[in-house]
Amino acid sequence: MISAIQSHGSKNNFIIIDEKDIQFKPSDEARAAWTKKLCVDTQTDGLLFISESVKAQAKMRVFNSDGSEASMCGNGLRCAARYIAERDQVESFEVETMKAVLHVEQVDELYGDIPTYSVEISPVLFDLESLPLKLGQKKQLILEPVPEWEKDCLYTAIAVPNPHVITNVPVEMINSDSQEKLATSFNSENEWFTDGVNVSYVVELGEGEFFVRTFERGVGFTNACGTAMSSSSLVQVLAGKWRPGVPINIFNDGGRVKCVVHGENDQYDHIDLIGNATFTHHLELTLSENGEAAILKSNETNEDKIYEKMAEASKEYLRNVQPELKLRQN
Structure with a gap:
């Protein structure tokens, strides 16, 4: 059994798994299978796998809900940045991603007491x-x-x-x-x-x-x-x-x-x-080498209630400035 965190950046939902807590070296096939199973069970968009890095404070890998791996995810990086910052007691550092080492840091809140992080998005390629x-x-x-x-x-x-x-x-x-x-x-x-x-x-x-x-x-x-x-x-x-x-x-x-x-x-x-990194649930999981995964326990935090106040304020603003815009309900 391992601990994990369900989180979101701008309501883009992820489960954060720290690979140091896994008792075996997972294969990419196992990561993909865990992602597909857990995303269905929790209605999340992907899994963030945190591991050691020789280039940065830590490494983040992103698996989409269909089991494919993404080269980067900005909303996910904010969530991963917060997890690493609190785990290692640091505020400004680098995170290794598939194609770049990116700077991240905790910054002033966008709204209320919402944990807010600024993350670097690069490289910028036009070819x-x-x-x-x-x-x-x-x-x-x-x-x-x-x-x-x-x-x-x-x-x-x-x-x-x-x-x-x-x-x-x-x-x-x-x-x-x-x-x-x-x-x-x-x-x-x-x-x-x-x-x-x-x-x-x-x-x-x-x-x-x-x-x-x-x-x-x-x-x-x-x-x-x-x-x-x-x-x-x-x-x-x-x-x-x-x-x-x-x-x-x-x-x-x-x-x-x-x-x-x-x-x-x-x-x-x-x-x-620059945006929120909200932890919504503390999870207890079982993960097996053959790709099986299950949630044993899920404890909700109160953080999403604070974020929802900002989200509702944003929706109200949109209704005022662009009343014809139809918002999606995911």
């Missing part, structure tokens, strides 16, 4: 091979139309290193089935994305304020996607709708975060994603 995306002879896709996808939209493709396609849309389009159809096609057999892609629709709310909804590969629609919100913030800078170095408010179906895009002269090296 289409990084996604990968096959689009004729194009090397990049930045604020350009792709008529075969959806007319009247300008698309940007970014890997951070998770692959993203982002477009700003009117509210009636984000309320339609356009995004689901497009994202489903990109994550099925198709001529453009061999490994699938995250698809985000963005609605401008006001100066420095945007709403982002993401269909995540391997998951589907979630309340929020950290790397998507970060990438979407960068797109607003590229489009001249916001400025680098200045916090931008990003609303989502699960609440809100802040992002800061770092760079100048069209050279952007990283983005800060």
Whole structure:
């Protein structure tokens, strides 16, 4: 039996498992099987596996609910950062992820007493091979139309290193089935994305304020996607709708975060994603080498009640500034 934590960043839900508590060395097949089983049992989006690192304070691996491994997860990294910070009694440190070592730190609360962390999102890659995306002879896709996808939209493709396609849309389009159809096609057999892609629709709310909804590969629609919100913030800078170095408010179906895009002269090296890291349950699990997993005990914390106050305040704000926007209930 081992202890674990059920958590969320912007209502993107994860179970955190510290591999030092596992009595055997798990295989990736076991990790994938545990993830699929436990995500169904707890209605979470993925598992975060914390292990030792020779490059950083700790290492984080992310497995999606379908058992696939993601190269990064911004919302998950905030949750992992809090776990590592409290375990090791540190406030500012680095975490190793699949493709980068990223800086994380505890920062002032966004709202009330909600534990809040800033995490680095990088690298920022625009070459289409990084996604990968096959689009004729194009090397990049930045604020350009792709008529075969959806007319009247300008698309940007970014890997951070998770692959993203982002477009700003009117509210009636984000309320339609356009995004689901497009994202489903990109994550099925198709001529453009061999490994699938995250698809985000963005609605401008006001100066420095945007709403982002993401269909995540391997998951589907979630309340929020950290790397998507970060990438979407960068797109607003590229489009001249916001400025680098200045916090931008990003609303989502699960609440809100802040992002800061770092760079100048069209050279952007990283983005800060700032938001909650909420622990909702303390779990007791059994995990077996053959992939079996079970929850023996689940004790709820009171932290989510505080977060819900912020989430409701965000929803009320959205109802006032964009009453036509239909929020999803995941």
